[in-house]
Amino acid sequence: MSLLIPLYVHPAVDPDAWHRLIEAADRTYAVVLNPADGPGGAPDPAFVSAAGALRGAGTRVLGYVDTDYGTRPAADVTADAARHQEWYATDGCFLDRVSAAGDALPAYRKLVRALRRQGASPVVLNPGVHPAPGYARIADLLVTFEGPWSTYVSAFSRPDWTTRCTPNRFCHLVYGVPEALTPLAVRTAHERGAAVSGPVTGKLPNPWARLTPVLSGAGR
Template sequence: MTPETYLPDKKKDPMLLVPLYEHPAERPEAWERLIRGADRLHSVVLNPGSGPGAARDERFASVAERLREAGVPVLGYVDTDYGRRPHAAVVQDLLRHRDWYAADGAFLDQAAADPELLPHYGRLTVAARAAGARTLVLNHGAHPHPGYVELADLLVTFEGPWDAYRAAGAPPPWTADHPAQRFCHLVYGVPPGEIAARLAGALAAQRGAGVHCAVPGNGPHPWGTLPYALETAG
């Protein structure tokens, strides 16, 4: 059965991890839709300035508080630069997210995928837990060495455009040893409309990802848009 013919019931669609990289003052309606869609959300990535920013931003603090009150984990965005960023700089960002926005999770972006850096990411995940991260996400953007699955609650094993996602092959066999809720796919450039959005969810489910986000945004800043289901929410 192809994904085009397998369009699952909405109640069975993967949960949404949403990286909304827009300031609440500039896109207040998008943040309102995000908060209203709390029951569909796995988590939300908070990214005030390619990380926590240089100082606490009251508007981001406000939306983070409202998301937590709605039961949605708030993940502080931290760039790891594929293992090149110093440990101390990553930890500083983790602590700022905790202290400024009460983030209860961490989204470690540009995570390396090769086994040689497993010890480095092991130390980072220990630091993230010590900083209060109850939900820890590693964004590899591709399937990493299987050893990484032991470090985090969720691995992002695909990030890329819609055409590449549709053409992607089956996941590696080792992923079948773990629940779908341990894997996430992030897709941008998805055509607008319910059919494409449902197809994206079907592909994620078929490929063993219990969490996903598929947005219409494209270009250098695709994560300024919401998934179709949230964009059209009342």
């Protein structure tokens, strides 16, 4: 099982969730670290400790960076990624609010190259929908669905180009999943061509404040 874990809650607020995450680190693809919608203005000691424990447990840590659908200057994005690396020793980065448009692809291609030159690996792109096909060639992992369980079961569609890519290039992040159905959400992602997933029971505005029951064992 390969789970992408965006856990957007401070370790001091929910230390038990972080402890359970560290204990189950071998079941993850990576963990997204997001102290303050990015690295924040200064290192947070609690996140420094959590990141170190995760790396010690053998999982990859990704720094959260907002790209604002391609409108945020590339220099700001790379600076955030560099701060994540310096303060939290992140392995790679999780680029959020990525544009899905084909005309934005050249700028994202340059951005990903710059991040790789800084040492970021893996680079995960999250448009949250199926973007223009070229995005799959520049990302290590592409999040092609982010949304509620109700939409995932009723309105998901998969473009033909995705069938020409290996499933380990795709991820589905589904929130609002009934706890008993979180294992089904993982299986459904696999059936729909995404080897990586991250189903959670939480709901908006911050569904990622809760650890997935699949990882903790509660949803097995």
